[in-house]
Amino acid sequence: MDWTPTRQAGLERLRAFVPHAGSAYASGRNRDEGWEPSAGAGPDSRTTVSGLSPWIQRRLVLESEVVRAVTEAHGPAQPEKFVQEVLWRTYWKGWLAMRPSVWADYLSDCDRDAQRVESNGRARRAYARACDGETGLACFDHWSAELRETGYLHNHARMWFASIWTFTLGLPWTLGAAWFERHLLDADAASNTLSWRWVAGLHTRGKHYVARAENIRRFTGGRFDPTGALARAPAALHDDREHPREPIVELPEAPNHSDVRxxxxxxxxxxxxxxxxxxxxxxxxxxxxxxxxxxxxxxxxxxxxxxxxxxxxxxxxxxxxxxxxxxxxxxxxxxxxxxxxxxxxxxxxxxxxxxxxxxxxxxxxxxxxxxxxxxxxxxxxRRAWDTQLYPHATAGYFKFKKVIPDLLRRIA
Ligand SMILES: Cc1cc2nc3c(=O)[nH]c(=O)nc-3n(C[C@H](O)[C@H](O)[C@H](O)COP(=O)(O)OP(=O)(O)OC[C@H]3O[C@@H](n4cnc5c(N)ncnc54)[C@H](O)[C@@H]3O)c2cc1C
Known part of the structure; x- marks a missing residue:
């Protein structure tokens, strides 16, 4: 992929992806077409996903522009799945905005876990092998290299990677999230931390994401088949700390008086x-x-x-x-x-x-x-987009995404 860090390049990528954002995206988005190290800078041949996240994360390209472009091209029904994915970022941000203590705990747990790993020779070596892509587990080592060398991983690969890191390798999820933050071009506090928590079973308590060999084989087109190498029935992680919901501080879209320098x-x-x-x-x-x-x-x-x-x-x-x-x-x-x-x-x-x-x-x-x-x-x-949508992130995404039809009507 061409990662040119300008709004212009982001808009061009959006234009190029719009034709794929309808039913093709819905049926193909889970397929990780992979990355060929010899091809150089990135996964150029990807067609199933947009690769737009580094631009959207920085609001070089706006969510509203993305949603408008795909609905104008396909109507509201065809790109429904794509629009839902774009709205995940807003959901995560709204959810974290109402529970800032989750972020504070992540920061302190990261420090604690880094010290624990550093002071334990076995854990230190296991952590280094995971980061360097030298675990011996071919798919994991490949994604580790892909992330370091391109700054990007397909969503499904992120899920598999986080699950294997946490449940098969037994490493602290916090350090995996921090390692993603170090390398991802689209690194985003809310999407990253909360996705790792979701994989671990901390977001929806007790419901964790366990990577399966068959699923990896199927959605990598047979490139990887870690049969027998993954944790089979790991328990979800558990954390007793409560994170009461806090009100979001109200902010205007623009300052009130224009006569101030x-x-x-x-x-x-x-x-x-x-x-x-x-x-x-x-x-x-x-x-x-x-x-x-x-x-x-x-x-x-x-x-x-x-x-x-x-x-x-x-x-x-x-x-x-x-x-x-x-x-x-x-x-x-x-x-x-x-x-x-x-x-x-x-x-x-x-x-x-x-x-x-x-x-x-x-x-x-x-x-x-x-x-x-x-x-x-x-x-x-604060943008109207955030002001209007964040307060809906009170529970799970299923509830949040009910705002989408109304949002599409307003954008139209
Ligand atoms: C463990 C883990 C860590 C992640 N860390 C990040 C992160 O730091 N930053 C980040 O932007 N995304 C993160 N994601 C979400 C998702 O993987 C990426 O947004 C997506 O893969 C970006 O690729 P794309 O632009 O080709 O996505 P597409 O499939 O083309 O989706 C279009 C857009 O929708 C948004 N989107 C899609 N899926 C998600 C999702 N699950 N959560 C939030 N937004 C989504 C992105 O803005 C993306 O550009 C993480 C997911 C997991 C499982």
């Missing part, structure tokens, strides 16, 4: 502000960088994608808002960089699309405090 701060969670309710706001400057929580989590490939797509977002925003674009420092200098930018541009207000629960949230909490100490307001906004 404002700057627009981009994050890699929303790189298309010119196609949002912010489009009518006046900004004297736009800026963006990558905080330490982001640069410290992802490996070089996702970070390069982040940096290049941020550049793309800044260029488009500078044109759309007729404002100067400023590339802020990354890593530990990020917060100082935002403050310096705000002072230099004499801003009274910094406007941003609020990041959802994940790698950006802690930096934004610190940023709010630091800006307010300088008398600068941090005005967070």
């Amino acid at each position: 404002s700057g627009l701060l981009l994050t890699t969670e929303d790189l298309c502000p010119e196609r949002s309710a912010l489009r009518d706001t006046t900004f004297v400057s736009v800026a963006g960088g990558l905080p330490a929580d982001v640069t410290g989590t992802h490996g070089s490939r996702p970070i390069q994608f982040h940096a290049a797509s941020l550049h793309d977002g800044l260029q488009r925003s500078a044109t759309a808002f007729a404002a100067a674009a400023v590339r802020l420092p990354d890593g530990t200098d990020y917060l100082d960089g935002v403050l310096a930018w705000a002072h230099e541009a004499a801003l009274q207000r910094v406007v941003a699309h609020a990041p959802t629960v994940g790698r950006w949230t802690a930096s934004f909490e610190r940023l709010a405090t630091r800006l307010s100490r300088s008398g600068i307001e941090l005005a967070l906004c």
